[in-house]
Amino acid sequence: MPELPEVETVRQGLAKWVTGRTIRTVEVHHPRAIRRHLPGDAHFIALLTGRTIVDVARRGKYLWFPLDSGDALIGHLGMSGQLLMQPADAEDEKHLRIRFTFTDDGPELRFVDQRTFGGLSLSEGGAELPDEIAHIARDPMDPLFDDEAFVARLRGKHTEIKRALLDQTLISGVGNIYADEALWRAQLHGARPTDQLTRPAVRRLLAHVRDVLGEAIVAGGTSFDELYVNVNGESGYFDRALNAYGREGEPCHRCGTPIRREQFMNRSSFSCPRCQPRPRTIRH
DNA sequence: GTAACACCCTGATAGC
DNA sequence: TGCTATCAGGGTGTTA
Incomplete structure (x- = not known):
């Protein structure tokens, strides 16, 4: 049940593993995992393929990955979501929803989610702060929280x-x-x-x-x-x-x-x- | 505009 | 044993 501390822990881990890496392929294994991305999976995949992740940011329980294109990949873990780094030859998880591979052939990024309350989406031009999560308040650990x-x-x-x-x-x-x-x-x-x-x-x-x-x-x-x-x-x-x-x-x-x-x-x-x-x- | 509630989902567990 | 009911709960959309 990820709340802020869990999401922050994931953010810190991901920042070390994916910053500066370039996405080679994206596989969507379950449509519900990108239900918030209204243009659909083809559009989702097209805007991510070949892009480099420049950072991993967080607001509240949302994560986002600013990309070198100025877009951002948004993630929410919902109740049971996980973002895992796995070797390419690791067996697929039972609830694997989305897989990212990278051009350096290093570990894959996998979105695994049993209850499918979580999901990923792509925000065009959202690298700074995606419009989709602009309504979320700052968290109390944020230096700019008033x-x-x-x-x-x-x-x-x-x-x-x-x-x-x-x-x-x-x-x-x-x-x-x-x-x-x-x-x-x-x-x-x-x-x-x-x-x-x-x-x-x-x-x-x-x-x-x-x-x-x-x-x-x-x-x-x-x-x-x-x-x-x-x-x-x-x-x-x-x-x-x-x-x-x-x-x-x-x-x-x-x-x-x-x-x-x-x-x-x-x-x-x-x-x-x-x-x-x-x-x-x-x-x- | 604001507050409150239903709904989405799957696996574990309880009860019969 | 095997079935059904219940519970967990974040965020969004709908209703009041």
């Missing part, structure tokens, strides 16, 4: 705090896992109304979001199973440091109360009933 603008925008919204943390146009890179972890650290329930939080409370929460993401980046990202591995095929191990996510019934690391699980937006939220009491006012 803390006070975030605080003001969040407090101006009429929604719940966890919804706001998952809104990628407000703050990017945070998914279900790190939202729960940051809320646990801030001792806030995810249903707290954003318009009733004080500025200092939002600043504290933002600091916790940064801490959680930063620690996870150092640890190489969270991984619960083999669905996520980094570019070298190695799983991260941040899951050992989780305080809330996935710990239903286990004692809170702060007060010992069993962690509760609640349904939220068709998924699960984990929190401590004592440290993170539900707000008294119920919104509708």
Whole structure:
């Protein structure tokens, strides 16, 4: 389940492996993997073949590869996507969707994705920042992230705090896992109304979001199973440091109360009933 | 304009 | 054993 730390780990790995290399061939093995590329696979392949990758960039959970043509290859891992470097003679993965080979005959780049929520697309003229992902906010690790603008925008919204943390146009890179972890650290329930939080409370929460993401980046990202591995095929191990996510019934690391699980937006939220009491006012 | 929800997908797991 | 139901969840499109 790649969130910002996992995607950043992949970005760093890919940057070392593909920067400066020229694409020889592109194979699309599954149409859904390029469903966001509306002109279709022939166009996708034509604009990539012979192009040199000049960098690997990221915004939130999106990656993009600026090309020497001024275009950019955009990638999103979705829930189960992987971008793997593999020797040409390595056996095809069961869920191999797209294969890139390079003119130097070095390792191939493979996009592998079991659940096909992820995908690649090509952005013409998008080397600097693709239009397709311009609506995604900067992430809190970005030096240009504007803390006070975030605080003001969040407090101006009429929604719940966890919804706001998952809104990628407000703050990017945070998914279900790190939202729960940051809320646990801030001792806030995810249903707290954003318009009733004080500025200092939002600043504290933002600091916790940064801490959680930063620690996870150092640890190489969270991984619960083999669905996520980094570019070298190695799983991260941040899951050992989780305080809330996935710990239903286990004692809170702060007060010992069993962690509760609640349904939220068709998924699960984990929190401590004592440290993170539900707000008294119920919104509708 | 804003908020909330359905939907896409496959494999693991639970229940019968 | 083998079937069906449920769950995981990011981002987009649709609805309210």
